[in-house]
Amino acid sequence: MALNEFSLIKQYFADATQKRQDVIVDIGDDCAVLSCPEDSDIAISIDTLVSGVHFFADVDPFTLGHKSLAVGLSDLAAMGATPAWFTLALTLPELDENWLSAFAEGMAALASQHNIQLVGGDTTKGPLTISIQVHGLVKKGTQLRRSQAKLSDKIYVSGTLGDAGAALQKRLSSWQPSELTEQDWLFLNKRLEQPSPRLAISQKILPFTHAAIDISDGLLADLGHILETSGKGARINLDAIPLSSSLQKIDRQQALKLALSSGDDYELCFTVAADQVAAVEALNLDIQQIGEIIDEQTIVLLDEDGKPSILDITSKGYDHFA
Numbered sequence: 001m002a003l004n005e006f007s008l009i010k011q012y013f014a015d016a017t018q019k020r021q022d023v024i025v026d027i028g029d030d031c032a033v034l035s036c037p038e039d040s041d042i043a044i045s046i047d048t049l050v051s052g053v054h055f056f057a058d059v060d061p062f063t064l065g066h067k068s069l070a071v072g073l074s075d076l077a078a079m080g081a082t083p084a085w086f087t088l089a090l091t092l093p094e095l096d097e098n099w100l101s102a103f104a105e106g107m108a109a110l111a112s113q114h115n116i117q118l119v120g121g122d123t124t125k126g127p128l129t130i131s132i133q134v135h136g137l138v139k140k141g142t143q144l145r146r147s148q149a150k151l152s153d154k155i156y157v158s159g160t161l162g163d164a165g166a167a168l169q170k171r172l173s174s175w176q177p178s179e180l181t182e183q184d185w186l187f188l189n190k191r192l193e194q195p196s197p198r199l200a201i202s203q204k205i206l207p208f209t210h211a212a213i214d215i216s217d218g219l220l221a222d223l224g225h226i227l228e229t230s231g232k233g234a235r236i237n238l239d240a241i242p243l244s245s246s247l248q249k250i251d252r253q254q255a256l257k258l259a260l261s262s263g264d265d266y267e268l269c270f271t272v273a274a275d276q277v278a279a280v281e282a283l284n285l286d287i288q289q290i291g292e293i294i295d296e297q298t299i300v301l302l303d304e305d306g307k308p309s310i311l312d313i314t315s316k317g318y319d320h321f322a
Contacts, residue, residue, distance in 0.1 A: 003095045005123050012104040013088065017111040017118045023085065032119035034085055040137040042084075045075035051128035055193075056171065061099045063193040064130075065106030071216065072134035073114060073197035074266040078214040080144040080206045081136030083114045083199065088121035091129040114199060142206060144270070149211040149230035153271035153293040156205075158198045159286055160244040161219055162255060163191035165262020177250045184246040191244075195266035201285050205270060208280045212270035218261045220299060223269050227297065236291040239304040260301075 003011070014027045025033035036042055049068055051057050069086065076083055088107075092100075111118065116134070167188040169175045180188075202212070211230060213222045219241075227233055238256055247255040271293055272280050280287070294300070301309040 003097065008095065008100065008123055009121075012100045013118060013121070016104050016108040017116065020084065020115065020117045023117055023119055026117065026119045027121075032085070032087070034119065034135070037137065039140055041140055041143065043076055043079045043081035043136040043138050043143060044133065045072050045079075046131060046133040047071045047075070048129060048131040057128070059193060061102040062106035065103040065108075066110045066194050068130045068132055069107050069110050069116075069134075070195045070197050070266060072132050073110070073116070073199060074195070074214040074216065076134055076136035077197050077199045077202035077268060078144065078212050079136070079138060080142060080202055080209070080212070081138040082203070083116035083134065083136050085117050085119045085135045086111070087133045088118060089124075089129075089131040090121065091124045091126045093126065093128055114197075144202075144206065144209055144212040145229075146211055146213050146226045147229035149226050149232050149271045149293050150273060151232065151293055151295055152274050153210055154274060154277055154289050155223070155234060155236070155269065155271055155291040155293065156280070156287045156289050157215065157219065157242065157267055157269050158201050158288075159196075159265070159267040160242045160247070161215065161260075161265050161267060162247050162258030162262055163188050163244050164195065164264035164266075165218075165258040166247060166250075167192035168262065168264065169258070177254075179249040180246060184249065187244070187246055192264055195264065197266060198268045201268060201287065204283050204285060205268075205272070205280060205287075208272050208276040210271045210273060212268060215263075215265045215267045215269050217263045219265075219269065220260050221263075224299065226269070226271070227293075227299070230293075231297065233294045233296045233298045233300070234291055235294050235300045235302060237302050237306075238309055239302075240288060240290045242288040242290075 022035040024035055049055060055064055073083055211226050213226055215222045223234060241256060241259050243255050243259060303309040
């Protein structure tokens with residue numbers, strides 16, 4: 001029997017994710033009905049991924065399913081929220097059962113890791129476009145925000161930066177440093193296509209953090225959002241920027257440019273009061289202190305000698321309409 005809109009949903013998505021007890025009505029009715037704990041608020045974020053803009057047309061559908069959900073989960077991490085539910089709007093140029101099966105499997109695998117249930121959505125025909133809205137729970141009054149950075153806060157990032165940007169640079173141009181091996185490229189490409197939302201780190205730093213954001217458009221751009229809404233500036237030590245072992249092999253100036261201005265890392269950038277630094281570092285998380293918040297509303301980049309850097313950054317992050 002040929003697939004149609006409704007059999008597609010039933011076959012590939014209705015039972016794709018595990019069931020949560022707080023879902024009263026899920027896929028199959030006009031609306032989902034969800035139960036929210038009295039002591040929690042709901043954090044909501046939506047992202048749209050368009051073929052040829054956010055991903056290459058030939059991308060593995062399994063990894064695309066993973067990434068489509070990961071970008072929203074990263075937003076929840078930036079707010080200190082715990083994932084609960086999500087909806088999916090999927091626009092398809094044609095019905096390809098092999099593609100659908102792999103896409104649903106990649107999405108469901110990540111959903112299972114974070115106990116988030118698919119509770120509704122829509123399917124239409126047209127250019128391949130994926131919109132996912134995520135919903136998370138955060139204890140009342142504890143959500144992280146961009147606007148709460150304080151003078152003398154220390155600035156941290158999770159993981160390593162620039163890896164996804166390096167993989168993207170290779171795909172978009174002939175750039176292919178001889179120092180990087182096939183294994184390096186496999187690692188970098190996985191960082192681009194299967195990012196890991198830092199939800200576990202988010203929950204652990206929550207009690208100590210003033211402001212936070214996820215790094216989706218590049219460190220300078222996303223840190224800039226914290227600084228703009230907080231009315232502050234930042235001093236960044238370039239020598240402290242965390243680089244993967246792969247990016248450490250290439251020209252350092254090039255690696256730093258990728259780390260500062262390329263997107264798709266989906267790491268966290270957050271600020272911590274100076275008197276909370278010892279407590280945060282005692283958690284032994286994959287995080288690195290890279291600078292501090294200052295009053296002057298600018299970003300000062302310091303070289304390894306502590307002097308203003310002459311590193312030429314022509315791009316401060318991705319902007320769809322720039």
